[in-house]
Every structure is written in C-alpha cells, then in structure tokens.
Amino acid sequence: MNFPTGAGTDHCKRMKLLPMELILGEVPWIVVLIILPLTGGMACFLFPTISKSLGLLTSLAVISCVWGLGWQLEEDGAQRYAIGGWGAPLGIDLYADGLSLVMVAVAALVGLGISVYSSSYFRRDKANHFWPLWLFLCGALNALFLSSDIFNLYVTLELLGLTAVALVALADGSEALTSAMRYLLINLMGSLFYLLGVAFLYHSFGSLDIAILAQRVEPSPAVWAAVGLISAGLLLKTALFPMHFWLPAAHASAPAPVSALLSALVVKASFYILLRMWLEIFPIVGISFAQLLGLLGSAAVLWGGIQALRQTRLKLLVAYSTVSQLGYLFLAFPLGMSIAWKGALYMLLSHAVAKAAMFMAAGNILAAGGHDRIADLSSITQRLPLTLTAFSLAGISIMGLPPSGGFIAKWLLLEASIQSGQWWWGAILLLGGLLAAAYVFRVVSHVFTQAEATHEAREVPARMEWTALVLALVVIFLGVFASWPLAMMEIGSPFGGGS
C-alpha cells in the first residue's frame, strides 16, 4: 500500500489510539442518528412479530449514538457533514453544535422512556402500528435537529407531522379521530406557511443553507414577508397563545405514550427551528417583534395556567399545562442574551422530561381506574403510590421549585430579566409558578383524602409505573447536576459569545 506520507503518518498515529476511541472518532454519528431509527422503523414494519424488541433495541442504540456524537463534538467542536459529498451551496448539509446536541439528547432520553413505557402499554394489534410510526417519528426528529438546510427542515417537519397525526389516530373512538383530523389540517397549514417563506428566502439570497443565508441576509420587503410567514407557520405548530387552540384536544385524546411524545418532543421541534432561524437569519428583524413574542409568551403562561386550573379531566389539565410551559420558552426572545437562551433551552429540556413523566402518570391512572376525572381520583391514586410520586416530582419541576430542572431554567431567565432591566418578565415567571403550584396540588391533594373504592381497579404493569418515576427522577437530577447540560450547550457557541 502506498500512502502519501502525510496520510501515512496520520494513519500510524491513529492506530496507536485505543480501538474504542478510533471507532468513536471515525464513525459519522450524525448520519447514523438519522438512518438508524428509519431503518428500525422499516424493520418493525416488515417483521411485526418482533417489533417490540426491535423498537427497544433501536431506542437503546440511538442513545449510544448520541453519546458518540457528544464525544465527537466535545473533541472537535461543532461539526458539519455534507451528504453525499456535495457540499452546501447545492447539496444538503448536516450540522451539529451544542444546541442540536441537547435537542438530540433529550429526544433520545425521553424516547427511550417512551419505548419502555409503550412496550407494556399497547396491545398486540395496536403495537404493530405503533412501533414503525414511532421510530419514523424518532428519525424525523433527529433529522430535524441536525439539518442545516431550510428546505430539508420542511421535509422533516412534514414527516414529523404526518407520523404524529397517525399516532394520535391510534386511539380508538371518534374523539381521537376528530382531534387527529384537526391536528393534520393545522399541521399542513403551518408547513405551507413555512414553505412559502422558504420560497421567498431562496429567491432573495439563492441559498437554502442556514449558514450561507446568515452571511447573505439583509433587510428587504421579501425578507420581511419571509420572516412573517415562517414565524406564523412555526408559531402555529408550537401552539403559542393564541394559536394553542388545537393542542389540548390533540394531546389529551391520544394514547398515553403518544401524549407524552407530542407534549415532550413534537411541539419542541418547531420551536427549535424558530430558535435556530432567530439566532442565525433573523437578527435583523429587530426588537419590536421580539417584544411581541414575549408578550404572547406571557399571555400563554397565564392563560394556560388558568385553563389548567379549570379542567375537570386530568389529561386535559396536563395538556393545558403544556400550553402554559411553552409560553416560558418565548420569554427569552425579548431578553435576547446568551443566558436567557440557555434558560429557555433548559426549560425546554426539563419540561420535556417532566411532561413525559406527567402524561405517563396520567396514563397509569387512566389505565387503573378507567377514567381521569380529577374529582374522583382519590380511590385510584391511593393504589398507585409510585405513579403519584412520579406526578408530584414532575410537578416540582413544572412549578419551578428547587431542586429541579425547572428551577434552574427559571433562575437563568430571572437573572437575564434582571440583568437586562426588564423585571416584568421575571414577574410573569413567578405568577406562572404560582398557577402551576395551584393546578399540581389540585391533583396531588387527592391522595390525602379518604375514599372507599367504588369499583375494582385494574392492574397497572410495574414497568409503566417505574418508567414514569425514573423520568421524574431525571428532572430532579437535572436540577442537581446543572453544569453538565449547560456545558453541553456551549459547544460551537450557538448563542454567540459572552453572557
């Protein structure tokens, strides 16, 4: 073999490394993360008899791939990968930095929880439909978080939307079908707004790559139209107040693991695109639009909290709590400093894990008692101590009390609001926390009231109870070990330098 001298010495150097490090360094994890769940989904579709083990295996493999990607990013910084070797102006690029890594990691972590929970939740006939759809959704999520091409983002957004709608329709009954149909129409409308915005951006600057657009972008009427259209489409999909009307019905009527999936991950995907665009392409839009987003976010926090208090069914309460928590994410836009973005991202992270645990707990209660009317919860919850513990622990993060991920997030946002002299956003944080405390205690208080069992409760598989509890414990850990995820966000400094 004739190596050119440079490559030869390089090769020798690499051989001295441990084989483990060689594998971790050489494999393009960024591509594997997308291909693996898609292949897994197809395999589940082809071999329905072993779909459960295939699904669990894929979820585990995705976690280890995220670990590999994290190792690479830590060694070499942000990473760009040209698919097929074509490169950015014409081809499609994948890009991973700290922001993408955090999103992929939370998707993999919550995804594993959802896989474990679903392996006992679904009956055989439903499971055959669930596993392929869920793995496709997982692949779409990873592709979305790792794409650097705004048209590719549209395609992943659509794949995500279609699989999510199909998963909602998995629950039987006209209520679920109605919500699925409404969800589908809203999704398509949002995507088309986004696509029209993409058309204007491409016409103005002749590129679809976010990094290239970031260099070329300059104010013009076409860009204003594009910013408006893209934001409108993505806000509709993220269910920011007052465009949240579709969310509670869709999230509450889906099967429990799907509700967890939608609330924890799917709404965050469109928020991620908005955040990415805002950081890279939209800095030109100026301060007034950011203030508007902050105002809508505050309205969402308060309105979602009040509506959650008024609900009579547990799953609707949890769904309205999602509307409220999504509002916090938008408080970072008017603050606009690095620490505020980190706070919003931390809120996203901890809300994803906490809300997944909460929906799983609600699913356990529904499975045990056959209903989720809050007024009659006492007789059920007393038989499910683990589930109720999970619900309360997740509730701590939703309220933003220490020690939990939600507390760290609110702390960062509060610090940003004081540093930038806009204290009123901090007031919203506190008010939202009070409302959250009120609706969480409304549920938890039922454990302390005595009630004789009105009917025989059904057995809930231990695995479902433990999954909810483990996820809830992860949120508490997020509050105790905050430095690690915060350092992860720094890779490639997606939020610009300084604090």
Next chain:
Amino acid sequence: MSYVYLYALLGVGLFVLGLNALIVHAHLMRKILAVNVMSTGVFLVLVALSSRNEGILPDPVPHAMVITGIVVSVSATALALILMLKLNRATGKNELPDRSRD
C-alpha cells in the same frame, strides 16, 4: 421579467384563496382540497421565481423542491382522506364538530 412576477403573484393568490377556503368551509373534503390549492400556490411561486432573468436557464433547485413538495403533498392528502373516511364511519358526518371556543 414582469410575467415571472405575474405567475408568482398568481401563486400567492392561490395560496390566499386556499387559506380562505380552509378556514371558511366546514366540509372536510373542501378543507382537504383547500390545502391542495394552497400547496399548488406555493409550488407555482417556487417555479415562477426560479427564472430570475430572461435568456438565462432557470435555476433547477426550486424544481427539485417542487417535486419533493408534490410527494409530501400526495402522502398528506392520502392520510387526510383515510382519516376523513374513518371519521365518517365513526360519526356519520363529514364535518368536524363545533367546539365551544376556549
């Protein structure tokens, strides 16, 4: 040059018409068709804007985008139609029920 913008404006017009129909009409078939009209509008904008200057060959990238978009639109329409059929079987109606605004 100007006819390019004429087609693009036509595309935006189709988008707005479709959006209006999607919101106004209750029948699900009309809603699904409205979404299709909207996406056709977007595709027309993409294709029209791909020829920047007369005499120069049009940019092929938007064409690739439109083809991908059509594939997405076909699958979305298929899913919407099957959902509509299932909804019809479950409720006997082709409309989404009116909800109290919240």
